[in-house]
Amino acid sequence: MNTPQNNYRKLLLIVTTVLSSTLVSNRAMGADAIFELDAGADRETDGTFVFDTIPSNSSTDFANGKTFTVLDGSSHDVSGTIDHLTDGLGQTNGDSCCGPDSESFFAGPTGAEDNLRIQLDLEVNVPIAEINSYSWHNNSRAPQIYNVYGAINPNNNAPDFDAAGFQESADLAALGYTLIASVDSMSLGGAGGQVGVSITGDVGTYRYLLFDIAPPTWQVGTRATFFGEIDVVPAGPVSVPFKITEFHYNSELETVTLTWDSIPKTSYAVKYSTNMEDWDSDLDDGVKADDGDTTTSTFDVRGLASASGKLFLRIERN
Secondary structure, eight states: OOOOEETTEEOEEEEEEOOOOOOOOOOOOEEEEEEEEEOSTTOOOSSOOOOSSSOOOOSSSTTTTOEEEEEESOBOTTSOOGGGGGSSOOOSSTTOOSSTTOOOBOBOSTTTTSOEEEEEEEEEEEEEEEEEEEEEESSTTOOOEEEEEEESSOSSOTTSOOGGGOOTTSOHHHHTEEEEEEEEGGGGOSSOEEEEEEEEEEEEEEEEEEEEEEOOOSSSSOOOOOEEEEEEEESSOOOOOOOEEEEEEETTTTEEEEEEEOOTTOEEEEEEESSSSOOOEEEEEEEEOOSSSEEEEEEEOTTOSOTTSEEEEEEEEO
């Protein structure tokens, strides 16, 4: 790291956060999938689907705002963007197509007869209680057919995903994947409508979820499903490690400004050391978190560095 000079000395700043580690294990899972079709005339058009047995789509689930990646296949050139799947909203009409305002994510046209594989990165290992998926089309694009796999640290992963190496006959365990559930809502019939799927039970703990999506197969031609949302509900509180995302040293004022991941209504201690062994000294032992996902604070570090110009900073959650 290039550091600014002050008084002809280099001040070496090393900033860290104190993280906790959780040991997780996995095995073959026994998750159950239930399906529901709402084909009535009074379907909701505000982006929130309501079913008798399936939870409504949510903007506060753990997947909200997380990143989906297309691993194999492609979306239709008039499909909505893949981030619609984690924006908390379903479609507001039964034919939300086409172009930049489309609220549906769907495969095709070239290769739409093949499976579309997409992967969700939850960023941390999450004990999962529910995986819920939602689709809506007035006709043949409503059914959902897919296998969903979980992984913690897969060998076959983006950006170098090998589709040929990920087949049903492959040794998925060797690739780091576990089949969670197989979904096929074709049995609900072909009337069209809003379809909700909820996978519950012994789902498991995973960071990555891979959806291997097949098109509905009941008519001539290929009609890829119009997906609107995919939600993930944790089985309990999820420990999200926090990290320092930005730091800036002002050599003129001899201050350092830190930004770190934080939780609202939580306080943090910012400690310093000159040898990475003694952490008894505080810059501030009670920094209150900002609203939102990060906190930014500035600290005076004049005269704190060692004779060789070294200063180490650490943030701890109180």
